[in-house]
Amino acid sequence: MALSRKHPAVLATVIGVALGTMGAAYAAIDSGTKPKTVMASQTQVEEGKALYLEGCSSCHGLAAQGSEVGPSLIGVGAAAVDFQVSTGRMPLAAPGIQAEPKPSSYDENEIAAMAAYIASLGPGPAIPTAEMLDTTGADLALGGELFRTNCAQCHSVSGRGGALSEGGAAPSLLGSSPKVIYEAMVAGPANMPVFSDSVLPVEDKQAILAYIEELQANKNPGGNGLGRLGPVTEGLFVWVAGLGILLGVAIWIGAKAK
Amino acid sequence: MSHEHNSVEPYGAKDGVDVVSGVPVFPMGEHQLRKADLDPKAAKRAEIQVASMFGISALSILGSIISYIKVPNESLISVPVIGTVNANHVSVGTLFGLGIFLIGAGAIHWAKKLMPDEEVVQERHPLTSEKSERDEVAEIFKRGKAESGISEYKIIRRTLLGALSLFPLPLLVFLRDLGPMPGTRLRETIWEEGIHIVTDATYRKIKAADIQIGGLINAVPENLLEVEHEDENLNERGKASIILVRLDPADIVSQQGEGWDYEGIVAYSKICTHVGCPISLYQQRTHHLLCPCHQSTFDLSDSGNVVFGPAARRMPQLPITVDSEGYLVAKSGFQEPVGPSFWERG
């Protein structure tokens, strides 16, 4: 496993250094759109720590410093926590190639508390605000361009996901909320690369979200989309249903009438 | 009872055996009458069925024309099983399709139920001509050949062959201007020293400090914007597209050149070395880059080497650095041809 190659301490240091340089960048470029960090109360952080120690520390370490079986969470930010826990990927049901989504085992307040605790350990991407997720007036065509350039290679042009190497897979985006998608872009969970706000600004992300909403509406003017899987399902359809019907008719024609 | 029937020999049979194949021949079985042959009511029923198919067909086809005119093309409706669809398309198509289908169904039903269904026997005629006829053809050829004198006039024969074999050549030669000679164009891209790396689709310069570890940027050279569409903008894009990823410097096993990264940021060609699909399925934990076309997999932490799949060559790396303001630029062009192999590549 690639994870075991890295020593957690190295990872933590490097992330720390990277975040240091990035802090300045955030301030310099994105002062206008910088996520307003919601000030977490001390009690929320305490509550989150308690939940963390109970549910997460066995893999990620008592101080979130990481271990052989789980990466360090220092500096991953609240967005990563909200993404992983609200989609049920964490806590991990069973070790595998990648965490699978399932119903979350925590409620909203608990997730917020854990996110607040992890965010208190080091600066990282915050949970996007409702304003950042607002897609009204977003440029749908630009969103499509950006989606095809940055997202379609893994999630496919229809957003229904696709295969990665060694058994991994990019999940379908069709059931995901804008918040979860935004968080995934800034946090880069599992094998997904990071698309931080500094290189893919908020308005670009809003355009992408608007385009994904369009995809989720699943409008197929030409009729059933066959799962929008492209030529593979179209080919199967023609062989099974199409030729099936015509063979049925041929047998009817060839059979003697009674 | 079969024995009595044997007295009637079918065509091509003698003594109960097929003359050609030597396989025993059985006479035709007795013809079975249909309900419609015996019962006028059943025949009437079939007649009504056929007529109603044709009738409904006519109505369907008229309906599809009315739908074409009346149903607005931009209206979407939700149909069970089919989903949210264009109302005009679905109504016109379904009615038209049904109309056509019913013409066919009616005609076949008519043939099966009401037209005579006793099988007819027809003899085959031998496909080989009589020997005399074949000989005659050979004779005509021989005579014609002698009359033309093609075997005697050697010089005519040879010049004719020469002319005939040359005649298609110009047709091939005239294809020459289909395209330019390859020259060195497959080895060159528009990357040069100092060219800014900009984001694809939005064309913004990129500050090195903005890229996080695990970050991926699909990028192009800034001078791509200066290449007009007519001047092969897409061709240049097809060669010069790159991906930028930031690795933990400790994870970098090897690179194609000393110091070709910038603080762990590496730039690799986006064009697969197999058959040229653009690849950016970058998996940040394993540093693998997977091609969605044929699943070639490259390791970006290890010089872009091939780890799986049909590609034979590593992804070319672009040496990069930053300008005085911290924006990423190319240190030089690519040091090897990008994209798929070609015969002269070497």
Place this chain on the structure above:
Amino acid sequence: MSNKPNAAVDAKGKTVGGSVAGYVDDRLASANFTKRLLNKVFPDHWSFMLGEVALYSFIVLLLSGVYLTLWFKPSMVEVIYNGSYVPLKGVKMSEAFASTLDISFDVRGGLLMRQIHHWAALFFIAAMSVHVGRIFFTGAFRKPREINWVIGTLLLVLGVLEGFAGYSLPDDLLSGTGLRIAQGIVQALPFVGTYLAMFLFGGEFPGTDFIPRLYSIHILLIPGILLGLITVHLIMVFYQKHTQFPGEGRTESNVVGYRLFPIYVAKAGGFFFIVFGVITLIAALVTINGIWLYGPYTPSQVTAGSQPDWYIGFLDGAVRIMPNWETTLLGYTISWNLIVPALVIPGIMFTALGLYPWIESWVTGDKKEHHLLDRPRNAPVRTGLGVMAISFYLMLWISGGNDIIATAFNLSINQITWFLRIALFVVPLIAFKVTKRICLGLQRRDHEKLLHGYETGQILRLPHGEFIEFHKPISDKEKAVILSKKDYSPLALEALSDANGVRNPKAGKAKLRARMSNWYYGENIARPSAAELEAAAHHAEHELHEAQKHMQQITH
């Protein structure tokens, strides 16, 4: 019906059809031809209609294709889209893609025609494929129909090329990716590849020339050739008369069936409308190639799950599972990883397909004319070879969708690829063996049926307490079918040297042929002899008699 007044008969008792025929005959002396045409007898069997599906799909393709040409603009000039599909408004794209969007969203019925055209293309090639299968497994390709078999093979290859050309025209992201792959393969060809690629595309990929060039190939060149070949194909079927399955009254020198007029005019004509109707209904209800989702082609974008249409899938699959072999020799690059899967494998497949009639007749030494079809079980080696070829093709086809399979079934793409690399060689061999066994098993069952009749399911208790199952002889109808099996024997080995001990120069070839012939015919269940059948009939009569006697005893 004959007592009903006929509207088409005028006062003098002449029919409209009759006077048209008269007018034509006065000018062409067509009566004799028309007579033979209308009276032509065709045998009836559902499997004889597979080729018709292909033919009718082709007609639908011609009709819908003409319609599309009225709006499609085969141009790679860059335009900014301003049609009614909002998510692409303001996006730069080629005129080809923009006009395809217009056909889909702004021309009423345009989307329907596009989808009819594309579905019909998938039907066309699928129907040709099953038609080839029917011809192969029934031995219909044998003398005198070898030439038509070759024409059919050409039609299949051209159909695939034509389909790929059409799939590429809209210049969307998916088809552009397909073209990129095709161009990459051409470029990798030894000696000429680079030049060929430059000439085809007018320079580098994608250039601005290719779509207009492809367009004339797609709407003129290939359809023209297809139309010509299809015409010859059909004329030959007419001229040589259709083959028929064995059965009562059917011999090598007759055709048993129905006349063209009126039965097949209604049945085959009706079937055209059925095929057209089914394609139209599918086109109305099921999306195909939603190019608006893929977006315009640009060489720096790609989508996960990039696939060609199904008929190119086997080629793409071969390219996917090929190991990454490449050699650099004296400064030249030989891309085995492309030459083998994209050129050598399809080359061998289609050449073997086209030459099969001659290969088989060389091995069997069978030079006779055949008009009665083989039942697949009666040619176990041929049937085995066919299933073997299909399973080979299927393995390649599955390879073409390995990524979709990986996501659909949660498997690792790397493992699937390795599995398929091995399965490509193992599965066809197993398929051959198993199929041959099954065929021989069926032959054995037929043999049993002939000699011992079929099991009636009636159990009889004999006076001494024994239970026997009552067998009845099979019907003449079934006998006619089973007894149609011809007994062949392997070719004898020709003398390897002459009387003086001089070795025959063709000894090696003769040995090979004898060995292959032995392999082809070696395992066979011989047809029962006339004496055996007589004895069996006698035995059956006796059994029946005995049984009746016992029955009488029981009832008394």
